[in-house]
Every structure is written in C-alpha cells, then in structure tokens.
Amino acid sequence: MAERNEASTMPVVNARIYPSGSLDVLSREEVARLKDASSGGLHDLLRRCALAVLTSGSASDDPRAAQELYPGFDIQVLQQDRGVRIELIDAPAMAFVDGEIIRGVAELLFAVVRDLAYRAIEFDDCAEEQQDSEGITNEIFGLLRNARLLQPADPNLVVCWGGHSINRDEYEYAKLVGYELGLRGMDICTGCGPGAMKAPMKGANVAHAKQRRTESRYIGITEPGIIAAESPNPIVNHLVIMPDIEKRLESFVRLGHGIIVFPGGVGTAEEILYLLGLLMREENADVPFPLILTGPTASAPYFEQIDQFLRLTLGDAATSRYEIVVADPAQVARRMAAGIKRVRSHRIEHKDSFYFNWSMTIPLEFQQPFVPTHEAMASLDLHRGRKPHELAADLRRAFSGIVAGNVKEDGMRRVEEFGPFQINGDPDFMLALDGLLQAFVAQRRMKISGQYRPCYEVVV
Numbered sequence: 001m002a003e004r005n006e007a008s009t010m011p012v013v014n015a016r017i018y019p020s021g022s023l024d025v026l027s028r029e030e031v032a033r034l035k036d037a038s039s040g041g042l043h044d045l046l047r048r049c050a051l052a053v054l055t056s057g058s059a060s061d062d063p064r065a066a067q068e069l070y071p072g073f074d075i076q077v078l079q080q081d082r083g084v085r086i087e088l089i090d091a092p093a094m095a096f097v098d099g100e101i102i103r104g105v106a107e108l109l110f111a112v113v114r115d116l117a118y119r120a121i122e123f124d125d126c127a128e129e130q131q132d133s134e135g136i137t138n139e140i141f142g143l144l145r146n147a148r149l150l151q152p153a154d155p156n157l158v159v160c161w162g163g164h165s166i167n168r169d170e171y172e173y174a175k176l177v178g179y180e181l182g183l184r185g186m187d188i189c190t191g192c193g194p195g196a197m198k199a200p201m202k203g204a205n206v207a208h209a210k211q212r213r214t215e216s217r218y219i220g221i222t223e224p225g226i227i228a229a230e231s232p233n234p235i236v237n238h239l240v241i242m243p244d245i246e247k248r249l250e251s252f253v254r255l256g257h258g259i260i261v262f263p264g265g266v267g268t269a270e271e272i273l274y275l276l277g278l279l280m281r282e283e284n285a286d287v288p289f290p291l292i293l294t295g296p297t298a299s300a301p302y303f304e305q306i307d308q309f310l311r312l313t314l315g316d317a318a319t320s321r322y323e324i325v326v327a328d329p330a331q332v333a334r335r336m337a338a339g340i341k342r343v344r345s346h347r348i349e350h351k352d353s354f355y356f357n358w359s360m361t362i363p364l365e366f367q368q369p370f371v372p373t374h375e376a377m378a379s380l381d382l383h384r385g386r387k388p389h390e391l392a393a394d395l396r397r398a399f400s401g402i403v404a405g406n407v408k409e410d411g412m413r414r415v416e417e418f419g420p421f422q423i424n425g426d427p428d429f430m431l432a433l434d435g436l437l438q439a440f441v442a443q444r445r446m447k448i449s450g451q452y453r454p455c456y457e458v459v460v
Contacts, residue, residue: 047074072090149238157257159258167444177332185211189256245403277390366393433458
C-alpha cells in the first residue's frame with residue numbers, strides 16, 4: 001500500500017509492505033536493534049542500505065547523492081503478531097509502479113533487513129570467536145547460509161569482477177561473455193552494481209532464457225560502505241550484505257568456482273591483488289581456481305599494464321595463476337567451463353563441498369578489516385624483500401584505501417578533512433603504481449561522472 005507525497009522536491013511515496021519467505025518473522029530483539037537510532041544502533045545503517053536498494057539502477061556513484069535527493073526518507077521495521085511490517089516514509093517513487101513496490105526491489109529490501117537483523121544478533125553473540133581466522137570464516141558461512149545461497153548443486157557459479165565505470169565497448173563485451181557463460185548453464189555472481197557487474201548478468205539472463213533455464217541465480221555481494229555508491233542493478237535476484245570489504249572478498253572466493261575479471265579501476269585492482277595474494281600462498285598451490293582477465297581488443301593495453309604491474313611487484317610466478325584472453329567471449333566461457341570441471345574433481349577428491357570453498361586457506365591478515373586512515377595508508381610496507389603474498393596484502397590495502405577515498409563516506413570525509421592519502425614505498429613500485437592510477441584517471445575508471453579529484457598522493 002502506497003501513497004504519493006507531493007511535498008518533496010523528488011517524487012516520493014509512503015508505503016507499507018509485508019515481507020514473505022525468509023523474513024516472515026523477526027524476534028523482538030532483532031526489531032529493537034533495527035529501530036535503535038543511537039550511535040551503536042543499526043537504524044542509520046538500515047536507512048542508508050534501504051535507500052540504496054530503493055534507488056536501484058541509479059547512474060550516480062556518489063554515496064551522498066541519494067541522501068541529498070531524499071532527505072526525508074526513513075524506514076521502520078515493526079513486529080506484529082502475524083509477522084513483520086515495513087513502513088517506508090518519503091521513499092523514492094522510482095521503486096513503485098501504480099502504487100505498488102516493484103517486486104524485485106521489494107526482495108532486495110527484504111534482503112537488507114534480513115542481513116542486518118542477522119548481524120545484530122549473531123555477530124554480537126560470537127564476537128570473541130570471530131577474532132580468529134576460523135571464526136571469521138564460520139561467520140561468513142553463517143551469513144551466506146542465512147541468505148540461502150549455499151545450495152548443494154554442481155559447481156557452476158562464476159564470479160565476475162570489473163569496474164562500475166566502463167565504456168560502452170567494454171560493457172557490450174562483458175555482456176557477450178555473460179551470454180556465453182549462460183549458454184553453458186553457468187550462474188553469475190558480482191559486486192551487484194552497474195557497469196561490469198551488471199553486463200554479464202544481463203548477457204547470462206538472455207542466454208538462460210534461450211536455454212529455458214528458469215532457476216538462474218544472479219548473486220550480488222556488497223557491503224555497507226559500497227552499496228550507497230553502487231546500488232544493486234535490477235537483475236540481481238539474490239543480494240547479501242557482508243559487514244566489511246574483507247568479508248565481501250572472502251565470500252566471493254568461498255562461494256564462487258572461478259573468477260573472470262573485466263576492465264576496471266582501483267576496486268578491480270584490489271580484488272585481483274587479494275585473490276593472487278591467496279593463490280600464491282604455499283597452502284593454496286594445489287587448489288584449482290580458474291582466474292581469467294578479459295576485455296575487448298581496445299582494452300588489451302589495460303591488461304598489459306596490469307600484467308606488467310603484477311610482474312614487477314609480485315614476480316613472474318603470479319602470472320601462472322591467471323590467463324589473459326582478449327576479444328574472444330566464447331573462448332573465455334570454454335576456458336572457465338574447463339577450469340570449473342577441475343574444481344569439481346578436486347572438491348570430490350578432497351571431500352570438499354560444492355557450495356562453499358573450505359579448501360582455500362585464507363589467513364587472518366587477509367580477513368581483518370583495514371581502516372584507511374592517513375596513518376595506516378602511509379605506513380603500508382610496499383617494499384622489496386617481502387614474500388609475494390604479504391606484499392600483495394599491503395598493495396590490496398593501498399587500493400582499498402583509494403576506493404574508500406573515492407566512494408565511501410568515511411573515506412571521503414577523511415580526505416576532505418586531512419587532504420589526500422599518501423602512499424610510499426620502493427621508487428620503482430611507486431612509479432608503476434602512479435602510472436597505473438594515472439591511466440585509470442585518464443580512462444575515466446575512477447568515477448562515472450564529474451571531474452575526478454584524486455584522494456591520494458603517490459610519493460615517488
């Protein structure tokens with residue numbers, strides 16, 4: 001039930017909706033936590049995540065834009081004898097059709113409430129346990145299981161990484177790769193936003209329709225700092241909100257059976273470094289996990305520069321864990337299908353589950369949240385002489401800090417108050433890093449629109 005509010009500068013509605021399925025009931029304690037507007041409560045987080053979902057499809061990557069457009073928006077979760085009621089105040093009218101909330105938007109909204117309610121209780125109850133590596137992995141398992149994403153089916157889930165700000169040729173190419181994957185019965189998991197996160201889902205959706213596949217999964221994995229800047233794209237039909245970027249990254253690796261990387265910016269570089277940091281560890285040397293970097297012909301120089309940066313910093317050994325395929329969507333899909341077959345055989349041989357990658361060793365230093373303060377960014381150890389996986393971990397943190405300065409409210413606020421983050425290390429590393437970042441800026445991979453103002457300074 002919805003009614004339009006004409007007093008706002010943007011079209012808004014007030015609505016009352018009743019969740020179903022996994023949100024039939026919440027405990028009184030869960031509801032109380034979601035309503036708690038104090039500094040330690042979850043209401044502000046709920047409001048920001050809900051607004052991001054209700055503006056699904058937005059072209060902006062400014063986390064403050066939606067809040068400025070809908071300053072009066074609020075959400076209340078109410079417990080009733082017969083279930084849960086969600087009340088929306090001054091909600092974006094774009095989420096409604098003829099007074100009814102769009103069904104897909106409603107499902108994503110329920111996912112937000114579900115994940116934050118689970119976080120409010122489960123995480124607090126096992127806070128001490130989560131301090132070690134096994135506890136954090138169990139926490140991630142619990143969140144994914146609560147979201148009903150752990151399905152004991154044959155491996156077929158391909159994670160697609162890439163930038164939210166890509167050009168039209170790259171978008172169409174990513175869509176073609178998704179189409180080829182879909183024809184081969186593969187589902188898609190991305191960071192849930194626009195650009196390279198939407199395109200493969202869109203292509204797979206068409207292919208699944210051609211193959212008359214009706215139970216397809218288009219999974220979006222996000223976290224509170226990102227979702228406001230990268231609202232879920234309309235194709236996502238399973239959304240899960242992880243507590244932080246590190247748990248988001250681990251979720252991709254635990255849930256997926258292989259990863260394809262399309263052109264992107266600092267967030268994509270962060271993801272590549274995270275995964276290579278894991279794959280280059282001795283404990284993971286024999287764990288198959290296909291990783292393909294791909295794009296159209298015009299993007300070949302982009303991948304050459306990424307490849308050169310990885311060789312310089314991590315060594316030639318890093319290149320053995322990925323392959324680069326240019327301008328051949330069908331070959332990408334064939335190579336990924338072959339890689340997933342090896343994953344399946346390995347899981348059977350080692351009695352590992354198809355739906356959660358327990359075999360991958362992910363140490364605590366890859367799991368602990370990195371808070372990109374100016375002090376933390378300046379103290380990153382980006383020097384020669386370190387083990388490749390250790391250097392990869394700190395390089396990942398450097399890129400993570402730039403992502404925060406670009407699109408996350410906390411990071412943007414720090415940069416506005418104290419100036420750009422400073423990054424320093426070995427001179428040749430810094431020259432290569434500066435060149436890579438300047439290329440991202442020149443290719444407009446940092447922002448969807450508007451003039452980009454760097455949030456970083458590379459000290460060469």
